[in-house]
Amino acid sequence: MNIPREKLLMMYERMLKIREFEDRVRVLFAEGELPGFVHLYLGEEAVAVGACAPLNDDDYITSTHRGHGHIIAKGGELDRMMAELYGRATGYNKGKGGSMHIAYPKLGILGANGIVSAGIPIATGAAMSAKVRKSGQVAVCFFGDGASNEGTFHESLNIASAYSLPIVYVCENNLYAVSTRQSRVRKIEDIADRSIGYGMPGVVVDGNDVVAVFEACKEAVDRARSGAGPTLVECKTYRWRAHFEGEVDTYRPPEEVEAWIKREPIAPYEKLLVQQGIASEAELKAIKDAVIKEMEEAVEFARKSPFPAPETALEDVWA
Amino acid sequence: MNIPREKLLMMYERMLKIREFEDRVRVLFAEGELPGFVHLYLGEEAVAVGACAPLNDDDYITSTHRGHGHIIAKGGELDRMMAELYGRATGYNKGKGGSMHIAYPKLGILGANGIVSAGIPIATGAAMSAKVRKSGQVAVCFFGDGASNEGTFHESLNIASAYSLPIVYVCENNLYAVSTRQSRVRKIEDIADRSIGYGMPGVVVDGNDVVAVFEACKEAVDRARSGAGPTLVECKTYRWRAHFEGEVDTYRPPEEVEAWIKREPIAPYEKLLVQQGIASEAELKAIKDAVIKEMEEAVEFARKSPFPAPETALEDVWA
Amino acid sequence: MRQLFYNQALGEALAEEMRRDKTVTLWGIDIGPYGGANGVTKGLWEEFGEARVIDTPVAELGYVGMGVGAAATGIRPVIELQFSDWITLPMEMIVNQAAKMRYMFGGILEMPLVIRAPIGGYLNAGAQHSNSFESWFAFVPGIKVVVPSTPYDAKGLLKTAIRDNNTVIFFEHKKLYGIKGEVPEEEYTIPFGEAAIRREGKDVTIVTYAYQTLRTLSVAEKLAKAGIDAEVIDLRTVKPMDETRILESVKKTHHLVVAQEIWKTCSVSSEVAALVAEQALDYLDGPIVRVTAKEAPVPFSPSLEEEVLPKEQDIYDAVLKTLGR
Amino acid sequence: MRQLFYNQALGEALAEEMRRDKTVTLWGIDIGPYGGANGVTKGLWEEFGEARVIDTPVAELGYVGMGVGAAATGIRPVIELQFSDWITLPMEMIVNQAAKMRYMFGGILEMPLVIRAPIGGYLNAGAQHSNSFESWFAFVPGIKVVVPSTPYDAKGLLKTAIRDNNTVIFFEHKKLYGIKGEVPEEEYTIPFGEAAIRREGKDVTIVTYAYQTLRTLSVAEKLAKAGIDAEVIDLRTVKPMDETRILESVKKTHHLVVAQEIWKTCSVSSEVAALVAEQALDYLDGPIVRVTAKEAPVPFSPSLEEEVLPKEQDIYDAVLKTLGR
Ligand SMILES: Cc1ncc(C[n+]2csc(CCOP(=O)(O)OP(=O)(O)O)c2C)c(N)n1
Ligand SMILES: Cc1ncc(C[n+]2csc(CCOP(=O)(O)OP(=O)(O)O)c2C)c(N)n1
């Protein structure tokens, strides 16, 4: 494990932030405080964090409907995110976006997306842009197992491979697309095998092991940045909650859910950090306390923020 | 070569028909007799014929912009096809379709198609229909190397595999999509490798060897009909002419074109038939003469046929 | 009479048609055991089995295209899109294939394809889950477009759609799934191209459809209190459009308002206005007034969505405007 | 003045903008050494190299989507579709992504994306190579729609499109590529939303665009011989639409004909008619008359295509009709 201490602790902090944020969203949504609908990332924290950790601030990501985790992993601030979920003017996107449309280009975040698989060509375009501008930037594209059955996946991976674009495709295989267990609509076990059809490397990693994700993605990011082209990284993981909050999950065996919750990514990582002498329990607790405090403040910030003024409704349509 | 004599001769006849038809279309188009534009199948005869030979009359095919060969291979009559190219009322489609839109459901021909890759999901649907109706029919889907980069390809092959649909995907890899050599826009050599991503068998065959195509497709058709699911068969071949008639082909090395023309599919097959004692030269000549005569009559038929009456223009829009 | 929810009425139409005709087959995402994102297909997988109620992968172009091929070969596919927003993905299969195949091929095949898709906003669902694209499909010859506003219509029109040999896009407004209405036990169908006069009136014609029908009726009550007697026409199908009823009503009231949820340019509201300007201009005693969404994607925040989508007050004001009050 | 073909004028606009701004990058099928299906990009690959003139695979959703991502990150992609017919394939990327991203994200990014695509019929190219979908895009907020009819306009509007920070769909009529017209050597751009009055007249306003402009002008000459003085307005951009010029003209002539190549329902012609019915109804002395394609896919056979697409005679007759002659 040849990873700088700072990075290791940053990964810990960001996983915690995701966990706290999502858990709070769960409660707030149930209490009717949040409009619209939300898809939680609980249980998949290690994927976003491991994949974003090798990136620079100006590297790009595209995200999905289940986007909070990716945005936090890329450095998104909890307060402005929460304000966006509340539909407030102080949100990252002035309340125009909401949970499924948070973007923050300053951190390379090109948007969560309400359309499954739509981020794939967009990330590919960001990678093409980086290549044309010779900027040295890399793009990481998050998408689900469900999204890998869309045509965008195929077209984009082929294009990225043909032009050796600086991009890493990170498939979050959580076994389901809404209610549909993927084995019912796809004959292959590993989505990573599809990389063969594009002549790019494909890797399978344990998506609940943040170090494993980091290492696989670091290699892929380095490869991308060096001009050697894209990689498909498949992370096996699981979502704890129903597809969206409020959905009744009748389609997954409770034993399966429980087994995966037992395999959650943060506690073992905590143990690892302590065992390897990276941080003491007290140090980790301090991080956790700070996250909890930040979370409290984020909710307060959002609640106190004004709704966007109606007269702003027609702004931002045109340049 | 365990193929009935009748089938072997039928394959010979149909390859000849395609050759004669396309060569005549080439001339007629140059002479300004045909409206619109045409894409010729010259040089690829063995693919269509080898792939259609294992099929029954009520099995389905979908075709492409380069469709004349597929339709003849499936049993289409030269006169009604030629009339369609002339835009006459006696054409298969009353002149409403033209070269890119010949269809004849009675022979399972679900249409040439002006949209690259659009036949792929349509063929998949025909296979689903056969499955739902338990009719025992099989679908063969023709498409080019270029089309294999479209999202439809990916979505359809995954769907067909997931439901074990009775379909065979026949990729005509003639190395180019219009001016674009496929190696410039795809890193893999064999499109058949993409089958791995769908968990279906993928086969590469010499598309200029009608027996090889037949044998690969026969196996795939049998597999499909038995309920074991789809196969991807890639046929390596080449088009002799420019992408469409009238195009100036500056993008292919003349040596390459010549080399492939030397490897043309009919003469060696003729030799094979004679050598193996399937037919005498005289018998083959008789077939050829009949084809030439049929071709003459087809042109006459088309020329003499009336244009569709203007008042039929608004018919057939609605059921 | 028996009351059903709109989504139940749709499910009943599907079940009845599946019993009547073995070639009626459903596919879409999560329509099987899950019962569909809006509960429309609940119970159908149990009754008809997975051979006729098919869960597909997330691959809209592929499974709608599969519908085209199946419809051309003896099946009646009824396909569910979870939201109509991503009908953008299978556009090719609907517009260049399904809509044209019969015509291009000279009438030698049929295209009994139904695509069901939820439309509409007022749910804080944001820019990619609040679209309504009925105008696009009305533009294309070979496609019929259905926009029912009541459980009764939903059932009767869906049965008609399934029996129709043309491509039918069947738009269900999300705000309507949970409304209840009378649906008789007896079998019935509703012909396409017949608008419903939801309220007779003599002072102004308001042409509308889908969810805006409910809102317009509520406005009409308020107008009545102000002494204005509005005739409310619910199109039910925007293609074919019931030109006769629209023109007759305008000839009676001499004033036209068109109320539609989504954007104005090149929309159903444009077409209704153009129709009247072409064929009944002389009867108009005031300008035609359109009530539509404002020119912006549908925003997430409640305070903004309210501003972009039409308010009941907008319809009220439009009536005053055409009446010159 | 110097004469250029329409396709040359477009190519010159691309070259000039690429020289001016290094972020202007082209991609599409066969636009490199081949020079594009219609010769527009001839010579650009040679001048700018394959890093800025990129041949893509046949994957419209993918490479248009790539344009969206690139436009959001500092590149100005100008993407060529070989025919606009299959703009059906990347609809999702254009409509739900490119058009909405700036708005959904609260204005924090720009979308300087141009998609060039040939439209139109009269070429016996059949139902899938003769489409015109400008009405769909005019419907969607966040998208500008350009439909130039002359080499001069083609160049000036394309330069404007490339500099615009919004999604622009740039439709080039296939019948126009081979026409010649004056194009000055000096640099110029043409603002969006300004229609061109191609012919002044006092008796009737004919609003048109793209290839129908040429046909309408020829009709106007014939009308002049019959003593009818037609004003011909070429929209140049259907979104934004030059409402002012349309309304002013109608207020002058009191009669409106709209001539467009493709289908009628929910189209640009509907919008122009609705606009006038809303804002200038009192000025009209005759019905609005629309000239459009008949309600069918564009057929292949010359005898049928002629019947489905509008004829010059149709425009002539429409004028007589609104004038009550
Ligand atoms: C194009 C499109 N199709 C369908 C949907 C509805 N939908 C939202 S999320 C989802 C499942 C996606 O599954 P996956 O990609 O595995 O992501 P996960 O939810 O498991 O994280 C579906 C079908 C959508 N938003 N967009
Ligand atoms: C969706 C779509 N994109 C582009 C085209 C233009 N086009 C027509 S044929 C063709 C090349 C297709 O190549 P391939 O699939 O290899 O078939 P081939 O012509 O080599 O037989 C292209 C790009 C089209 N008709 N449809």
Ligand SMILES: [Mg+2]
């Ligand atoms: Mg999933």
Ligand SMILES: [Mg+2]
């Ligand atoms: Mg090819």
